[in-house]
Amino acid sequence: MSAKVNNNRIVFSLKVAIHVISLFLLSNLYFQAVSDNLGADPVEAVLHFTGIGAFNLLILSLIISPLAQHFKWAFLLKIRRLLGLYSFTYALCHLLSFLAFEVQFDWSLFISEIIERPYITVGMLAVVILLLLTITSLSLIKKKMGRNWQQLHNWVYLALCLVALHFYWSVKSEIIEPSIYIAISLLLIYLRKNKITRWFK
């Protein structure tokens, strides 16, 4: 009995921590940016922070399964969805901040940048995938989708690759940090290689 209660407590505390940290960082970011306390160019700071934040959260959500498997911590799987949802939240803030503060609601520029700039195109595709995963994360929809649900949610690995590419293509010359992120992404995919090879059989 006690082990299960314990695990529930851990899950509860982890969830509280994820909520508090993610929301605090995000609201503090916008508060500081609005009051011009984020360096000379708050727009750049907001875009960078929400982008990296979304990537970090996506990586965290995908490291859960290998960890749970390796250490036999099945309870960890209960926080995976929350991390995924916050990854989408940050990615959405990233996209909306680009629209509102970078191109400043110049819709034709917004749309032409999405179409013409490959790094923005792949970033946009990743957001669309994360959006689909977010909508279908509701338990009710999940049940209705049956086997299709898992198939759709396997697309998260495609999103991961697109995000890594988006970051790599967006920098001018400083490729070391994005390269580290690409290595982490490949490692995550490698850790799930058995699962992934099964899709192609």
Next chain:
Amino acid sequence: MIKNITRKFSSCQLTENQVTDETVYLKRRQVLKQLGFAGASALLANNAQADWFSKEEVTPFTTQLLSAKNTITTDDILTPEAKVISHNNFYEFGTSKNDPIENAQQFKVNPWQLTISGEVDKPITLDYDDLYKAFPLEERIYRLRCVEAWSMVVPWIGFPLADLIKKAQPNSKAKYVAFETLYDPEQMPGQSSRRIGGGIDYPYLEGLRIDEAMNPLTLLSVGLYGKTLPAQNGAPIRLVVPWKYGFKSIKSIVAIKLMEKMPPTTWNILAPREYGFYANVNPQVDHPRWSQASERRITSGGLFARNRIETLPFNGYGEEVAHLYKNMDLRKNY
């Protein structure tokens, strides 16, 4: 921690101006840190760790008052000094915009030597003091348009590059002018580490055609906002070519060489498809990865500042410089 830093700075002798700038800057820096998780680079960066843990006293870079008569002004609103000195692309001191102000504080500019050589009859060497005395100084307010599609308006102090070149008496073979930044990996962490320096090869090189160099707008700057240049802005002497993207305006120059052939330039070597030799501000020719049709003008104001404006051909200096390129296809010669 903020208290700590204030104490650190108040123990040094500074003008009121500098104290305000630095503390405003450091407060912002602090906020950025409090935001917590940055990227993987922050986990790796040993200089970032030093921020957190080291108790070393850092003597901040000092600037002196500099007087100059204003000769060129504009209706544009000036970018506040605190932003001009804390938002810098100077990869020798790190690739983030706020790295240079942090990493360049101990940069030594005196003694300094700037040589003018190559296809000239009278090579010149300017020492540190000469930089401020050899030519009458002017204050000129110029727009600065970065290739990354943001811009500033900066009151520079300096003298026309043409004055210096004329003094060296270029010969008939002098068709181009090459510029070189100081190479000193001990002082410039970006030059000793590819990670900090953004993977570009140093020393940083730039170049102009001779007629561009002799154009009256082309300025060698030794100061801004009424003072000598802060280290992070390219002390003690830098180029300012207001109708070209900012990367042409090379910082902390040690050598100017008149040449017969077009000299290699740093960003062009790194990515020739993205950065040309000419790099004239041109809203018609996009960077392959983003539009150059408009820009965000950095002034005061936070996230909600509506600061996106149209980019002008030659950054609005067409009247003065368009004739330099009249028979050229500027789509090819970007």
